[in-house]
Amino acid sequence: MSHLEDGHDHILPATTYYGIFAVLMVLTAATVAAAFVDLGPLNIIVALAIAVVKASLVVLIFMHVKYGDRLNWVVVGAGVFWLFILLSMLMLDYSSRGWMNVPPIQHVS
Amino acid sequence: MSDAALTQGLHAAHHPRQMHHFDSMAQQKETATFGMWVFLVTEIMFFGGMFAAYMLYRMWYFPGFAAASSELDITLGGTNTVVLIGSSLTVAMAVHAAQLGKRNQTVWLLIATGVLGVVFLVIKYFEYKVKFAGHHLPDGGMIWLFPGREFQLGPFIYGGFDVSQSPELAPIASQVRIFMVIYFALTGMHALHMIIGIGILAVILRMAIRGEFSKEWHIPVEIFGLYWHFVDIVWIFLFPLLYLVHRHG
Numbered sequence: 001m002s003h004l005e006d007g008h009d010h011i012l013p014a015t016t017y018y019g020i021f022a023v024l025m026v027l028t029a030a031t032v033a034a035a036f037v038d039l040g041p042l043n044i045i046v047a048l049a050i051a052v053v054k055a056s057l058v059v060l061i062f063m064h065v066k067y068g069d070r071l072n073w074v075v076v077g078a079g080v081f082w083l084f085i086l087l088s089m090l091m092l093d094y095s096s097r098g099w100m101n102v103p104p105i106q107h108v109s
Numbered sequence: 110m111s112d113a114a115l116t117q118g119l120h121a122a123h124h125p126r127q128m129h130h131f132d133s134m135a136q137q138k139e140t141a142t143f144g145m146w147v148f149l150v151t152e153i154m155f156f157g158g159m160f161a162a163y164m165l166y167r168m169w170y171f172p173g174f175a176a177a178s179s180e181l182d183i184t185l186g187g188t189n190t191v192v193l194i195g196s197s198l199t200v201a202m203a204v205h206a207a208q209l210g211k212r213n214q215t216v217w218l219l220i221a222t223g224v225l226g227v228v229f230l231v232i233k234y235f236e237y238k239v240k241f242a243g244h245h246l247p248d249g250g251m252i253w254l255f256p257g258r259e260f261q262l263g264p265f266i267y268g269g270f271d272v273s274q275s276p277e278l279a280p281i282a283s284q285v286r287i288f289m290v291i292y293f294a295l296t297g298m299h300a301l302h303m304i305i306g307i308g309i310l311a312v313i314l315r316m317a318i319r320g321e322f323s324k325e326w327h328i329p330v331e332i333f334g335l336y337w338h339f340v341d342i343v344w345i346f347l348f349p350l351l352y353l354v355h356r357h358g
Contacts, residue, residue, distance in 0.1 A: 022199040035353035047349035079150035
């Protein structure tokens with residue numbers, strides 16, 4: 001079940017952490033720079049894409065998920081998947097409200 | 110057999126930090142990591158609800174969001190992003206040092222993490238102070254908390270016009286208030302997580318100073334690291350979503 005040898009961690013070299021930190025800094029600068037360029041509807045896509053890459057680096061390397069137990073992959077995956085359901089179903093609902101042309105409920109005071 | 114001898118007999122077979130219901134140190138560590146991740150999933154759901162509110166209102170009230178977002182201080186927000194990612198590096202290095210059994214390095218890296226956490230909160234305090242002075246707090250039903258601080262429209266610019274000066278832009282003005290509510294809810298809950306994190310850090314630091322961690326056992330440092338990284342990830346999303354809505358044009 002466990003691929004870890006008893007009592008021993010999978011120890012990454014310190015340079016890996018410095019490297020990831022440098023990449024995160026570059027991506028932070030990139031997201032600020034991209035915000036000042038008019039990309040139309042792509043602005044939010046670019047901002048979110050950069051944020052997702054940054055978050056993935058933190059989860060996989062800093063939080064050691066990449067080297068961890070498979071059970072952790074399941075937990076992390078489930079968390080992200082449920083968040084996706086929350087956000088996508090909400091958007092589906094609100095963006096399709098007008099399609100059926102149903103008149104709004106009349107409240108009687 | 111005396112009690113002491115019995116206890117010694119039970120403990121002799123394994124590391125003193127290994128609890129009896131675990132088969133091995135590795136299993137104990139995996140269990141702790143698994144438990145922390147389950148907690149972090151509940152945290153994803155907690156912040157997810159607020160992000161959902163942000164998403165919906167941004168879709169409905171984009172002009173107000175653009176006007177309000179551009180009033181946030183991008184220099185302070187950007188600095189805080191660097192500070193927080195820096196603290197993620199120091200806490201990752203603290204875990205690294207703990208894995209190698211380097212006590213002093215662990216202690217100093219934990220202290221550095223705490224200092225960076227406090228720097229973040231101090232910068233956040235000055236950002237909030239400006240919003241407070243400008244009457245940009247969401248008042249609503251909470252005004253009794255801040256008497257005399259009813260919401261006032263500052264110079265919120267949208268499309269080259271000051272929203273507070275033109276009556277025809279009044280709908281945008283009320284959208285600005287919605288943005289400020291979401292801004293304070295999200296950054297406030299994030300700051301609360303930072304404060305709790307610094308409290309936990311103090312406990313872990315004390316254990317590190319007392320030399321309780323070793324190459325073989327340093328689970329608290331790792332688990333604290335997971336929490337701290339998670340709070341960093343929340344900010345990684347908050348910064349572009351709150352500060353960079355509409356910076357061009």
